[in-house]
């Protein structure tokens with residue numbers, strides 16, 4: 001995996017996670033349980049793809065090797081993607097989709113809120129723009145977690161199973177590395193410890209209201225999204241997402 | 254009209270334009286006639302997405318801000334603005350996207366709100382404070398009968414900027430322009 005300076009690495013992490021989560025949501029197109037849900041899933045997906053473009057635009061500007069945001073999205077291989085492992089997981093049933101969305105939204109919400117104060121002006125601007133949208137996303141996904149968790153016996157069981165499937169990937173919300181440490185020291189991103197605590201509080205509150213139990217901290221394992229070490233699901237997602245640009249490079253219409 | 258006519262018309266117009274206040278006012282007037290492609294009842298000026306119009310080195314500079322990060326109409330709107338300005342005689346207008354400060358529905362003009370209502374879309378209520386973002390928005394009035402006896406059917410409507418509501422008095426469903 002090619003390495004860039006710390007800020008660029010961070011921008012790629014933000015952009016790739018939003019893009020992959022957005023792409024996953026768009027897989028629901030034509031398959032959602034109700035028309036209103038379909039519109040909501042697509043709209044949230046669209047917001048995230050737009051946010052990804054803002055992050056990747058800025059990354060491309062810094063990389064400055066002639067590639068733009070589209071090229072970064074469509075011509076990088078799996079090993080060069082730095083998204084969270086959580087967001088590349090398959091949609092599963094609606095319980096998996098909504099719990100994944102919720103865990104990600106809660107993390108985005110607290111991170112973006114802190115990033116609006118970033119020492120880097122462009123990071124602060126993208127964060128302020130994204131935050132307005134993510135507040136809506138979090139409100140919606142929290143409501144679904146509560147409704148399904150505190151719903152019927154079956155919906156409760158499905159939510160518990162979904163969280164059991166996804167929770168192991170949340171270790172990435174808590175881990176620091178050289179990029180995180182250096183950027184938080186220079187005031188560009190928030191302190192990882194404080195962020196972790198806020199995320200845990202939001203998750204614990206919603207899970208409790210949803211009558212779901214809060215698992216213990218997830219432990220890290222050998223994969224790492226930001227190091228380009230992904231689960232087997234990302235390659236398949238990218239194969240579909242990148243097909244047109246790979247088959248017909250520089251196609252225009 | 255032949256292509257040659259168009260070109261000569263454009264160059265005459267551009268000679269006339271010097272970037273003084275009258276020309277900038279003229280540019281604003283042109284922009285006030287550029288409709289939002291998804292809600293054609295309101296113009297890009299009504300929506301508050303044109304952030305500034307300035308003149309520099311014989312060129313018109315226009316700053317535009319997107320409504321939502323993923324709004325698919327963003328590029329299309331920029332193209333429409335460029336075409337309208339060129340047709341009005343502004344040669345090669347320069348458009349830039351401005352992210353900061355982020356667009357808020359507070360920037361929709363009073364006239365824009367009236368136009369939305371007349372078009373059947375309830376305009377955003379209250380100001381885009383954090384409270385309304387967190388769901389404690391004020392009463393949403395039905396754009397058809399003005400009743401406040403309305404409820405939300407879905408957080409999201411036909412586009413990212415709208416939510417779907419229903420009036421419990423006249424029973425009509427309607428779009429509500431979300432407050433952000």
Ligand SMILES: [Zn+2]
Pocket residue numbers: 395396397398399400420421422423424425
């Ligand atoms: Zn009514």
